[in-house]
Structures are given as C-alpha cells and as structure tokens.
Amino acid sequence: MHERLSFYIKRESLLHNLNPLTKLFLAFGLTFISFLSPxxxxxxxxxxxxxxxxxxxxxxxxxxxxxALRLILPATIFLFVMQALFQPNGKTVIFQVWFxxxxxxxxxxxxxxxxRIFAMVSSFTLFLLTTHxxxxxxxxxxRGLPSQFAYVxxxxxxxxxxxxxxxxxxxxxxxxxxxxTEGSFLKRIGALVPLVGPLVFGSLVEVEERAIxxxxxxxxxxxxxxxxxxxxxxxxxxxxxxxxxLLAFVVIFLKFWLSQTRP
Amino acid sequence: xxxxxxxxxxxxxxxWVLIPVAIxxxxxxxxxxxxxKLPVYLDSIGTVLVAALxxxxxxxxxxxxxxxxxxxxxxxxxxxxxxxxxxxxFVAGWCARGGLFKSWWKVAIAGFLVALTAALVSxxxxxxxxxxxxxxxxxxxTAYLLQTGQSLLPAVLITNNVVEPFDKISTSLxxxxxxxxxxxxxxxxxxxxxxxxxxxxxxxxQIIIAVVVVIVVIAFYILVISKLVSx
Numbered sequence: 001m002h003e004r005l006s007f008y009i010k011r012e013s014l015l016h017n018l019n020p021l022t023k024l025f026l027a028f029g030l031t032f033i034s035f036l037s038p039x040x041x042x043x044x045x046x047x048x049x050x051x052x053x054x055x056x057x058x059x060x061x062x063x064x065x066x067x068a069l070r071l072i073l074p075a076t077i078f079l080f081v082m083q084a085l086f087q088p089n090g091k092t093v094i095f096q097v098w099f100x101x102x103x104x105x106x107x108x109x110x111x112x113x114x115x116r117i118f119a120m121v122s123s124f125t126l127f128l129l130t131t132h133x134x135x136x137x138x139x140x141x142x143r144g145l146p147s148q149f150a151y152v153x154x155x156x157x158x159x160x161x162x163x164x165x166x167x168x169x170x171x172x173x174x175x176x177x178x179x180x181t182e183g184s185f186l187k188r189i190g191a192l193v194p195l196v197g198p199l200v201f202g203s204l205v206e207v208e209e210r211a212i213x214x215x216x217x218x219x220x221x222x223x224x225x226x227x228x229x230x231x232x233x234x235x236x237x238x239x240x241x242x243x244x245x246l247l248a249f250v251v252i253f254l255k256f257w258l259s260q261t262r263p
Numbered sequence: 264x265x266x267x268x269x270x271x272x273x274x275x276x277x278x279w280v281l282i283p284v285a286i287x288x289x290x291x292x293x294x295x296x297x298x299x300k301l302p303v304y305l306d307s308i309g310t311v312l313v314a315a316l317x318x319x320x321x322x323x324x325x326x327x328x329x330x331x332x333x334x335x336x337x338x339x340x341x342x343x344x345x346x347x348x349x350x351x352x353f354v355a356g357w358c359a360r361g362g363l364f365k366s367w368w369k370v371a372i373a374g375f376l377v378a379l380t381a382a383l384v385s386x387x388x389x390x391x392x393x394x395x396x397x398x399x400x401x402x403x404x405t406a407y408l409l410q411t412g413q414s415l416l417p418a419v420l421i422t423n424n425v426v427e428p429f430d431k432i433s434t435s436l437x438x439x440x441x442x443x444x445x446x447x448x449x450x451x452x453x454x455x456x457x458x459x460x461x462x463x464x465x466x467x468x469q470i471i472i473a474v475v476v477v478i479v480v481i482a483f484y485i486l487v488i489s490k491l492v493s494x
Contacts, residue, residue, distance in 0.1 A: 153332065160332075160336075163288075163291045171295070197444075199288075207277065
C-alpha cells in the first residue's frame with residue numbers, strides 16, 4: 001500500500017564509499033552535460049558508457065534496471081509519444097493522425113529529449129540507490145548547510161509515506177460510509193472535502209506538539225552540533241568533484257563556441 | 264538590513280515544522296485529486312498555506328523544496344517545475360502580507376494573481392525543456408493552437424493562462440478554508456498570524472461575493488484571451 005520512499009540499498013561498493021557530496025556532484029554533472037552538450041548522441045552515450053557501468057560498480061545493477069524498466073522507461077516513452085505527435089516543426093512528414101503530423105524532425109527531437117530526461121532521472125536514481133538521505137544531510141550540515149534544512153528534508157521524507165497511508169485509511173473509511181468517489185463530476189468535487197479535511201487538520205494538529213518537542217531538544221540552539229557519523233572525504237573525492245566542475249564548464253564553452261561558428 | 268530581517272521573521276520553529284507537513288499535504292492532496300479524476304492539480308495547497316501563515320520567503324522555500332523532493336522521490340516530471348512552485352509561494356506570501364487573505368473574495372483575487380505568475384514562469388520551462396509539449400493533458404490545447412498557426416511561445420503562454428486560473432483560485436480558496444478551520448490560539452504561534460485575521464461579516468454572504476468575483480474575473484479573462492487568440 002505505501003511505498004518505501006528511501007531507495008537506499010545498503011551494500012559495500014566503490015560507489016557507496018564515495019563521499020555523498022561527490023555522488024551528488026556526479027548526478028548533477030551527468031544531468032548538466034546531457035542537457036547542454038552540443039552533440040546529438042551525448043545523452044545516449046552517457047546512459048550507455050556512464051550510468052550502466054556505474055550501476056555495476058555500485059553493485060545495484062538489479063535494482064537500477066528494475067527501476068528503469070518499471071518507472072523511468074514508461075514515463076519517458078509517454079513523453080516521447082506526446083512530443084513526437086505534437087511537435088509542429090519539421091517538413092518530412094512520415095505519417096499523419098487526425099490533425100497531427102509526425103515528422104522525422106519531431107521524432108529526432110522527441111528521441112533526444114526523452115533520452116535526456118532518461119539520463120537525468122537515471123543518474124539521480126543511481127545517486128539515491130547508493131546514498132542514504134541522512135548521510136547526505138549530515139555531510140552537508142558539516143559543510144555549513146543550516147541544520148534546519150536538513151531537518152526539513154529528512155522529516156519530509158518520513159512524513160510523506162505516513163500521510164499517504166493515512167490518506168488511504170481515510171479514503172477507505174469514507175467509502176465504507178458510502179462516499180461516492182467515482183460518480184458524476186459534481187459528486188467527485190463534493191467528495192474532496194470529507195477526504196481532505198480530516199487529513200489536513202489531523203496532520204496540522206501534530207505540528208505544534210512536534211515544534212515543542214524539537215525546541216526542547218535544542219533545535220534553535222546556535223551552538224555547534226556534534227555528529228554521530230564519521231565522514232570519508234578522500235583526495236579522490238575532491239579530484240573527482242573538480243573534474244566534474246571542469247567538464248561542466250567545458251560543455252558550456254563548447255556549446256557557445258559551436259553555436260557561434262555554425263551559421 | 265531590512266531584507267534580512269524580513270526573511271528572518273518568516274522562520275521560527277513552527278515554520279520549520281510546518282514546511283515538511285505542507286510538502287506532504289501538497290503531495291498527498293495532489294494524489295487524492297488525481298484519484299478523484301478532477302481536472303485540476305491542487306498540488307500547492309500546502310505551499311499557499313505556509314505562504315499565508317509564515318510569509319513569502321517561507322512560502323518560496325516550501326514550493327522549491329516540494330517540487331525537488333517530489334521530483335526526486337516520486338515523479339521525475341515534477342523536478343523541472345521547481346521555479347514555478349517557488350514563485351507560487353512567493354507571490355501568495357506577498358498577497359497575504361498585502362491583506363488579500365482576509366476574506367473569501369480577496370482570496371479569489373490572490374489566487375488569480377498567483378495563477379498569472381505561475382503561467383508566466385512555467386512558459387519558458389515548458390518551451391526550453393520540453394519544446395512546448397509537456398507530459399500533462401493541457402498540451403492538447405498547445406498542440407491545437409500550434410496547428411492553427413500560432414507560434415510556439417504564445418501558444419504555450421495561452422495554454423498556461425487558460426489552465427492556471429481555475430487551479431490556483433481553487434487552491435487558494437481551499438487553503439483559506441483550512442485556515443478558517445484552525446483555532447486562533449494555534450494560528451498565533453506562526454510568524455504572521457495578522458495576515459489571516461478575518462474581517463467581520465456573515466460568511467455566507469462573503470462566499471456568495473467570492474463566487475461572483477470568480478465568475479466575473481474569469482469571464483473577463485476569457486474575453487481577453489480569446490481576443491489574443493483571434494489576433
């Protein structure tokens with residue numbers, strides 16, 4: 001009923017042992033390059049030559065491929081079909097459905113765009129599979145991120161599944177009372193209030209209690225907080241981060257340079 | 264340092280605790296609305312709630328984090344839209360500070376202002392990241408406008424302007440209804456309780472005025488849009 005929100009798989013691997021920030025840089029770097037690169041085949045090459053091998057290095061290939069097939073591929077295929085049908089540009093018409101023309105240009109554009117999105121989602125999936133969210137947050141807090149941000153992100157990740165299961169309970173309870181959630185349009189609008197009301201007020205009541213609880217534990221205290229975890233941040237990590245930043249700049253430079261030399 | 268003070272005022276412990284709950288409200292109500300198959304998103308009620316109770320900066324932060332977390336953990340298509348959510352929270356917050364969250368019809372106007380901002384900010388994202396055609400149902404309208412000879416930017420802008428007002432006005436009204444259901448003692452613990460201090464008057468008349476205002480605004484708006492399309 002309620003899905004697990006953390007994708008993290010606990011394993012020993014080279015990728016797991018990297019510093020969380022390095023992995024975050026890696027995910028952003030791959031996304032950035034696949035979106036901004038001036039060559040058509042870059043996103044596809046990134047998927048084949050970077051993301052797939054990385055999933056093997058991180059020893060999460062099974063989980064990655066199952067996520068890719070179940071979640072990422074359907075979403076990107078849907079986007080591909082929408083864009084291939086609706087993109088107006090291009091002259092070479094391949095076939096026509098109703099008022100929509102599918103041209104070879106729109107197909108090419110849709111394919112590139114879908115694989116960019118695929119590369120972006122894949123690299124973040126890999127990141128989430130190999131990094132525990134609280135590990136990332138403690139590392140970022142140590143580097144100067146205000147601890148309030150860490151609290152917001154970690155507690156959101158915990159609250160969403162709780163609230164989803166609460167919503168399921170409320171929907172089941174109201175349906176058993178005879179609430180019509182599948183009837184006419186007006187009935188469905190009417191169903192919104194008895195579903196949303198209990199959910200929202202129930203969770204807002206907890207807010208005050210939680211605020212008192214964390215204030216009593218020194219949430220707003222300005223003192224430096226100590227951490228339970230130890231962090232690895234090797235020279236390799238630092239080097240890799242610099243390489244990724246450099247690559248991003250090279251891609252921006254190439255993009256501008258090529259767009260100026262080309263007519 | 265007036266700006267820093269204004270930002271700082273938005274954030275007390277209640278704000279920090281409310282933000283995760285508000286993000287969860289965004290996500291879960293979005294899912295309930297999808298389940299009921301209503302033609303709106305209603306996925307920023309929590310953001311508007313934070314914006315009204317805590318101020319524009321907290322609202323903007325909630326919006327941005329909401330879409331980021333939603334995009335990373337649930338639906339990757341939500342990720343590129345985080346600037347839209349950010350501006351929704353920001354504008355709703357300034358509307359609340361300007362006194363637009365004090366009665367039903369003013370809230371409807373606030374929702375309309377939020378909708379205009381959302382339409383404006385989401386247009387470049389739709390055009391540059393998705394080439395104008397996104398994965399949402401409203402893209403049928405964009406595609407239709409493109410086939411009738413509109414160029415890309417106006418087509419997307421018109422689509423967004425048609426879709427957003429309904430969604431954002433109902434979002435703001437629902438957020439206001441939630442605030443009405445909370446006790447004054449509870450509201451007083453947030454940074455800006457004076458934003459939502461309601462004006463006197465009979466609720467029923469006020470709701471009727473609100474409905475009239477919504478109808479008038481949308482009718483006028485459709486007139487303007489259809490003028491633009493026929494140009």
